[in-house]
Amino acid sequence: MRSALCSSILASALLPGVSALPLAHHDGDSCYVVVTTHYVTVDPVPTHTSSDETPYPLPTVIHSTSVPPDSETPYPIPTPDPDDTPYPLPTVTHSTETSIPPYPTDHPTDPTDVPTDESTSEPVPEPTPTPTPEPATCRPAWDNTGKAPSTGPLRAALIFVDFPDSPADQFGQSTEDLYAPLKSQPADLYSQMSYGKLEFEIVPLLDQFYRMPNDSVSYGFADDDGMTGEEHGRYINDALAAVGDSFSFQGIDVLFIASPNGTEEINRSASYSNAVTAPDGSEFTAGNVITYGNDLYPEGEWQTVNHETGHAMGLPDLYPYSPGGNALFVGGFDMMGLVWGQSPDLFAWHKWRLNWIEDGDVNCVAENGVTTHRLSPIEVAGGTKAIAIPVNATGYVMAEVRSKQGANSEACDEGTGVLLYTTDSALGSGDGPVRVIDTKPETSGCGSEDNGALLNDAPLTDVGGEPFDTELGVKIRIVGQEGDDYIVEVEREV
Numbered sequence: 162m163r164s165a166l167c168s169s170i171l172a173s174a175l176l177p178g179v180s181a182l183p184l185a186h187h188d189g190d191s192c193y194v195v196v197t198t199h200y201v202t203v204d205p206v207p208t209h210t211s212s213d214e215t216p217y218p219l220p221t222v223i224h225s226t227s228v229p230p231d232s233e234t235p236y237p238i239p240t241p242d243p244d245d246t247p248y249p250l251p252t253v254t255h256s257t258e259t260s261i262p263p264y265p266t267d268h269p270t271d272p273t274d275v276p277t278d279e280s281t282s283e284p285v286p287e288p289t290p291t292p293t294p295e296p297a298t299c300r301p302a303w304d305n306t307g308k309a310p311s312t313g314p315l316r317a318a319l320i321f322v323d324f325p326d327s328p329a330d331q332f333g334q335s336t337e338d339l340y341a342p343l344k345s346q347p348a349d350l351y352s353q354m355s356y357g358k359l360e361f362e363i364v365p366l367l368d369q370f371y372r373m374p375n376d377s378v379s380y381g382f383a384d385d386d387g388m389t390g391e392e393h394g395r396y397i398n399d400a401l402a403a404v405g406d407s408f409s410f411q412g413i414d415v416l417f418i419a420s421p422n423g424t425e426e427i428n429r430s431a432s433y434s435n436a437v438t439a440p441d442g443s444e445f446t447a448g449n450v451i452t453y454g455n456d457l458y459p460e461g462e463w464q465t466v467n468h469e470t471g472h473a474m475g476l477p478d479l480y481p482y483s484p485g486g487n488a489l490f491v492g493g494f495d496m497m498g499l500v501w502g503q504s505p506d507l508f509a510w511h512k513w514r515l516n517w518i519e520d521g522d523v524n525c526v527a528e529n530g531v532t533t534h535r536l537s538p539i540e541v542a543g544g545t546k547a548i549a550i551p552v553n554a555t556g557y558v559m560a561e562v563r564s565k566q567g568a569n570s571e572a573c574d575e576g577t578g579v580l581l582y583t584t585d586s587a588l589g590s591g592d593g594p595v596r597v598i599d600t601k602p603e604t605s606g607c608g609s610e611d612n613g614a615l616l617n618d619a620p621l622t623d624v625g626g627e628p629f630d631t632e633l634g635v636k637i638r639i640v641g642q643e644g645d646d647y648i649v650e651v652e653r654e655v
C-alpha cells in the first residue's frame with residue numbers, strides 16, 4: 162500500500178474528538194495508524210485547565226490567568242479550550258516534581274571549550290561571553306503536577322485483557338508473546354534518549370488475559386463518530402475490575418491496558434483524560450492510564466509505548482489536531498510528532514522539560530548582541546545541548562544539533578546539522594507548540610511525504626555561510642565544525 166492510501170486512511174481516522182497519531186506507517190501491504198483520543202468533554206468542565214504546555218511564565222498561583230509579572234509587554238495568556246485539552250487535571254493531584262532549579266548565574270559557555278584551530282574547515286572566531294540572562298526569562302516554569310516521573314524509576318503496570326467476542330485463545334497468543342517486543346525496547350530507547358536518567362520499567366501481569374464483561378465492539382473504539390470518554394472509562398474500569406484486588410498497584414506510576422493482537426474493534430491507542438482509582442485504592446492521575454489497541458503489535462510499533470508514555474510525563478502532541486498532515490509542524494523530528502520519523506529523538510526543548518537536559522546544558526541568549534556557542538549532538542550525553550533564545554513572553558527560537566547517533570541512527574543525511582525551531586509555551590497539544598524552521602524550503606527534503614519529507618532537511622548545514630534569518634529577530638550562522646560539534650553564532654536583535 163502506497164502513501165496516498167495511507168494518507169486517506171489517516172484522513173478518515175480524523176474523527177471528532179479523535180486525532181490520528183503521527184502517521185500512517187507502512188509495513189508491507191498494511192498501513193497502520195495510531196490514534197490519540199482527546200475527548201469532547203463528557204465530564205464536568207474542570208474548574209481550571211491544564212494544557213500540556215504551561216503558559217509561561219508560570220505565576221506562583223498555578224492556575225491564575227494573571228499577566229506574567231516580568232513581561233514588559235503584557236501578553237494575555239490564552240484560556241485553553243477544554244475540548245483541546247487531552248488531560249484535564251483531576252481534582253486531586255499529587256506532585257511528582259516540586260521545584261525547578263534556578264537558571265545558573267555562571268553561564269555554562271566555557272570559552273576554553275571552543276576549538277580555535279585544527280580540523281575546522283573555517284576559521285573559528287573567539288567566542289564572546291554570553292550575557293547572563295535574567296532567571297525568569299530563560300526557562301519556562303513547566304508544571305509537572307500530576308505527571309509521571311521523568312527521571313529515576315517510572316513504573317508502568319501492563320494488563321492484558323480479552324473479550325467474549327475476541328478471546329485470546331482464538332488467536333493462539335500468550336501474554337508472553339505480546340509482551341516480548343515491549344520487554345526491553347521501550348526501556349532501552351528511553352535510557353538512550355534520557356542519557357540514562359529515566360529508568361522505565363514495565364511490570365506485566367502475565368498470568369492471564371483478564372476477561373472483559375462485554376464484547377470488544379461495545380467499547381466504541383472503532384465507532385465512526387469516535388469513542389466517548391464514558392466508553393473509555395468503562396473499558397478501564399472493567400479491566401481493573403477483572404484484575405480485582407489481586408494485584409497491588411502501589412509504586413506503579415502509569416497503567417497500560419492491552420488487547421489481544423488482532424482484536425479489530427480495538428484499533429487505536431489512547432490515553433485517558435481523567436483520574437482513575439484502582440480496586441486496591443491506588444490513584445492514577447489524568448493522562449496516566451493508557452490503553453493500547455491493535456496498532457501496538459505490528460513489527461516495530463512498540464515505539465507507540467514511548468510516545469504515549471511521553472504524554473504521561475507531560476509532553477504534548479506535536480502533530481496538528483486540525484488538517485495539514487501529521488508532519489506539518491515538525492516533520493520527522495521528535496516522536497511526539499511522528500512516532501516513526503527519521504530523527505525521532507526528542508527535541509532538546511522536551512529533554513529540558515523532562516530534566517534529561519539541565520539548565521547548565523542550555524545556553525540562553527536573553528540579550529541582544531552577537532554570541533558564539535558550541536553545540537554537541539542531542540543524541541549523546543555531554544556538552545551544550547541547545548541554545549534557547551527567548552523572543553517574546555512565551556516564544557523561543559531554539560537551536561540544537563542532530564546527528565546520526567543513538568536514537569537517530571536511521572536519520573537521513575539531510576536530517577543532520579543545526580536544527581532550528583520555535584517553541585511557544587502558550588500552545589498545547591495539536592496547536593503546534595514546537596515548529597521546525599526549514600532552512601531549505603526550496604528543496605523536497607528526504608523520506609516519504611507521510612514521514613515528513615519536506616521538513617526532514619530543515620537543519621542548517623552551511624559552515625561559514627551567510628547568517629540564516631529566522632525573521633524573529635534572530636540570525637544564526639554556523640562558523641565552524643569540530644567532530645560532531647558545531648560552532649554557532651547567534652545574532653539577537655529582538
Ligand SMILES: *[C@@H]1O[C@H](CO)[C@@H](O)[C@H](O)[C@H]1NC(C)=O
Pocket residue numbers: 374375376379
Ligand atoms: C455489558 O455486559 C453486561 C453483563 O452481561 C450487561 O448487563 C451490559 O448491558 C453490557 N453493557 C454493554 C454496554 O454492552
Ligand SMILES: *[C@@H]1O[C@H](CO)[C@@H](O)[C@H](O)[C@H]1NC(C)=O
Pocket residue numbers: 173174194195196382383384385428429
Ligand atoms: C477503526 O475501525 C473503524 C471501523 O472499521 C474505522 O472507521 C476507523 O477509521 C478505524 N480507526 C483507525 C485508527 O484505524
Ligand SMILES: *[C@@H]1O[C@H](CO)[C@@H](O)[C@H](O)[C@H]1NC(C)=O
Pocket residue numbers: 338339342422423458459460
Ligand atoms: C501481531 O499479529 C501480526 C499479524 O499476524 C504479526 O505480524 C505480528 O508479529 C504480531 N505481533 C506480536 C507482537 O505478536
Ligand SMILES: *[C@@H]1O[C@H](CO)[C@@H](O)[C@H](O)[C@H]1NC(C)=O
Pocket residue numbers: 236552553554555556557583584585633
Ligand atoms: C511569540 O513567539 C512565538 C514563537 O515564534 C510565536 O509563536 C508567538 O506567536 C509569539 N507571540 C506573540 C504574542 O507574538
